[in-house]
Amino acid sequence: xxxxxxLSFAHLHAEAYVENLRALPDVELIGIADDNxxxxxxxxxxxxVRLFDSYAALLxxxxxxxxxCSENARxxxxxxxxxxxxxxxLCEKPLATTLEDAQAIVRVCDDAGVRLMxxxxxxxxxxxxxxxxxxxxxxLGHIYGCNATNQGALPEFHQAANLAFLKRDWFVNKALxxxxxIADHLVHxxxxxxxxxxxxxxxxxxxxxxxxxxxxxQVETGGLAMLTFANGTFASIDCSWSKPAYYPxxxxxxxxxxxxxxxxxxDAFKQTxxxxxxxxxxxxxxxxxxxxxxxxxxxFVAAIREGRSPSITGHDGLRAxxxxxxxxxSIESGQPVKLS
Amino acid sequence: MFKVGIIGSGFMGATHATAWAxxxxxxxxxxxxxxASADALAAQTGGRxxxxxxxxxxxxxxxxxxxxxxxxxxxxxxxxxxxxxxICEKPLARTYAQAREMVExxxxxxxxxxxxxxxxxxxxxxxxxxxxxxxxxGRVAVVRLTRCAYQPRLxxxxxxxxxxxxxxxxxxxxxxxxxxxxxxxxxxxSVYARSVRGRQPDAPEDYSLAILRHADGALSNIEGAWxxxxxMFRTALEIAGDAGxxxxxxxxxxxxxxxxxxxxxxxxxxxxxxxxxxxEDPYVAEIKHFYAVLTDEAVTPRVTAEDGAAALRIALxxxxxxxxxxxxxxxxxxx
Numbered sequence: 001x002x003x004x005x006x007l008s009f010a011h012l013h014a015e016a017y018v019e020n021l022r023a024l025p026d027v028e029l030i031g032i033a034d035d036n037x038x039x040x041x042x043x044x045x046x047x048x049v050r051l052f053d054s055y056a057a058l059l060x061x062x063x064x065x066x067x068x069c070s071e072n073a074r075x076x077x078x079x080x081x082x083x084x085x086x087x088x089x090l091c092e093k094p095l096a097t098t099l100e101d102a103q104a105i106v107r108v109c110d111d112a113g114v115r116l117m118x119x120x121x122x123x124x125x126x127x128x129x130x131x132x133x134x135x136x137x138x139x140l141g142h143i144y145g146c147n148a149t150n151q152g153a154l155p156e157f158h159q160a161a162n163l164a165f166l167k168r169d170w171f172v173n174k175a176l177x178x179x180x181x182i183a184d185h186l187v188h189x190x191x192x193x194x195x196x197x198x199x200x201x202x203x204x205x206x207x208x209x210x211x212x213x214x215x216x217x218q219v220e221t222g223g224l225a226m227l228t229f230a231n232g233t234f235a236s237i238d239c240s241w242s243k244p245a246y247y248p249x250x251x252x253x254x255x256x257x258x259x260x261x262x263x264x265x266x267d268a269f270k271q272t273x274x275x276x277x278x279x280x281x282x283x284x285x286x287x288x289x290x291x292x293x294x295x296x297x298x299x300f301v302a303a304i305r306e307g308r309s310p311s312i313t314g315h316d317g318l319r320a321x322x323x324x325x326x327x328x329x330s331i332e333s334g335q336p337v338k339l340s
Numbered sequence: 341m342f343k344v345g346i347i348g349s350g351f352m353g354a355t356h357a358t359a360w361a362x363x364x365x366x367x368x369x370x371x372x373x374x375x376a377s378a379d380a381l382a383a384q385t386g387g388r389x390x391x392x393x394x395x396x397x398x399x400x401x402x403x404x405x406x407x408x409x410x411x412x413x414x415x416x417x418x419x420x421x422x423x424x425x426x427i428c429e430k431p432l433a434r435t436y437a438q439a440r441e442m443v444e445x446x447x448x449x450x451x452x453x454x455x456x457x458x459x460x461x462x463x464x465x466x467x468x469x470x471x472x473x474x475x476x477x478g479r480v481a482v483v484r485l486t487r488c489a490y491q492p493r494l495x496x497x498x499x500x501x502x503x504x505x506x507x508x509x510x511x512x513x514x515x516x517x518x519x520x521x522x523x524x525x526x527x528x529x530s531v532y533a534r535s536v537r538g539r540q541p542d543a544p545e546d547y548s549l550a551i552l553r554h555a556d557g558a559l560s561n562i563e564g565a566w567x568x569x570x571x572m573f574r575t576a577l578e579i580a581g582d583a584g585x586x587x588x589x590x591x592x593x594x595x596x597x598x599x600x601x602x603x604x605x606x607x608x609x610x611x612x613x614x615x616x617x618x619x620e621d622p623y624v625a626e627i628k629h630f631y632a633v634l635t636d637e638a639v640t641p642r643v644t645a646e647d648g649a650a651a652l653r654i655a656l657x658x659x660x661x662x663x664x665x666x667x668x669x670x671x672x673x674x675x
Contacts, residue, residue: 242481
């Protein structure tokens with residue numbers, strides 16, 4: 001039996017992970033802890049799971065691993081506590097809001113001899129895996145470029161219920177999130193493309209604005225980035241929070257690879273049906289495709305059980321943070337930024 | 341009767357000729373280096389074939405320049421000197437200096453210079469612009485435009501593939517969306533672009549992505565390809581504002597799907613592509629509008645010579661960025 005806990009419900013993915021962990025027959029969710037006491041109580045009751053008084057109390061139970069779902073800027077202290085307690089770590093993305101923190105997260109896990117996985121669930125999406133197979137089989141040949149979007153609604157809207165302590169407004173707080181749309185939505189595609197291309201990003205250009213939700217939030221809400229990879233492929237990523245609150249779904253992730261041998265397109269969350277309910281009053285796209293989070297949690301658990309490195313590591317998380325940091329440098333300077 | 345002379349008898353010359361037939365104007369002359377296609381077009385329109393431009397100019401009220409891009413400048417200057425109005429295919433010219441000279445020559449000669457940015461006449465693009473103008477999505481924040489096709493194929497003399505003549509993918513194809521982005525989001529101040537041929541000029545195909553920054557802070561992502569598998573051609577548009585969103589993804593509004601079984605002889609059907617038919621072709625709408633502008637002083641042109649020059653300037657900035665890897669300020673483009 002693999003024993004796991006969840007540290008913080010600041011990130012909404014924590015809610016999904018509860019179900020994902022419970023879906024596995026040989027995994028025990030020993031409990032959760034949250035520095036937001038009201039929030040911890042709420043979710044402990046909702047999911048019928050044990051609530052620990054503190055992160056230390058949960059870790060004192062010697063779990064095999066933990067999922068760290070705190071605010072981006074608060075990953076490091078929780079990862080450090082977990083590593084020191086000998087627990088393997090699945091850390092939400094982005095790994096950190098600064099390069100120094102991301103490096104420290106990798107280092108404390110290495111020093112403690114625990115495995116660190118970065119939560120990049122897109123690598124486990126069924127459509128994304130088909131593209132990976134096609135690319136690996138050489139079906140596209142050299143990939144010239146990629147036009148990609150990972151847009152969403154303003155994350156303030158990602159709220160489980162209309163309760164003040166459940167408000168996820170830290171997503172639009174620069175200090176806690178590391179920025180706005182760029183910090184939130186650049187990393188999934190950056191990671192997916194590193195994985196597809198087996199090549200590192202050598203240059204980043206980014207431009208951002210605060211036209212949407214101006215006055216409501218103090219961070220960038222519109223963002224376009226162009227990544228250039230060592231193999232010559234270039235990719236533009238639209239990470240804007242440009243979907244209205246009443247959009248039929250939370251947002252989406254799409255990419256288009258234009259290549260020597262043709263074209264491949266992916267709309268990762270296209271497997272939906274349109275639902276028109278009087279009670280909602282607007283169309284809703286109800287997703288029925290496979291759950292990528294489940295694949296990611298399965299891999300984290302398998303890596304712990306088999307005593308091996310997970311397929312996505314802290315190194316992958318660190319590379320993604322480097323790209324985000326470079327994007328903010330580019331926005332600041334107006335020039336493309338080289339990565340070594 | 342208002343007389344039109346068409347210069348060039350390739351695909352665009354023929355398309356314009358067909359469109360002129362739906363106005364009260366008469367296609368009085370055709371001038372082309374390719375005598376066979378010029379004769380065919382003359383037979384269709386009833387006009388005469390002229391061997392040289394000056395003779396054509398003497399016989400018409402307006403010239404419609406549908407020649408390869410690098411020839412626009414000289415032809416337009418001759419037409420302006422002859423006091424003839426000009427319709428010019430996009431891009432307005434091959435260089436910005438040429439475009440400026442054309443704009444100024446036409447202004448001093450008192451002739452109109454109308455640039456055929458036909459995308460402004462495509463109903464979905466015109467409608468999205470109208471929605472933005474009505475304020476329905478608020479202030480524009482992020483624009484996304486896609487125009488992807490396979491490499492142009494001409495049996496002989498494929499000037500599209502000679503960057504000295506056409507300017508390549510960025511000037512020939514992406515300019516449509518540079519113009520449209522500027523139309524909906526305002527003047528562009530800088531461009532960062534990547535393209536396959538920007539770094540490898542002898543690459544067999546081209547693909548490009550460009551990020552535009554507009555004067556009021558809006559951003560545009562422009563995608564262009566001459567690398568799709570034939571016969572694929574896709575366009576898409578998305579405009580996000582601070583009070584709403586317009587989405588028009590590729591293939592989203594195709595009303596027909598006609599998929600015929602192969603004939604018993606084993607051939608493949610001629611028509612296998614999705615179709616989006618219109619009662620009025622956008623090229624016809626464009627030419628009718630130009631006819632109205634030329635014959636009625638009260639009609640304001642939907643696209644001006646300055647618009648054509650501005651779109652070219654963005655495209656040249658994108659080319660420069662793709663070649664050098666720099667973030668290029670639009671004001672740097674002087675030639």
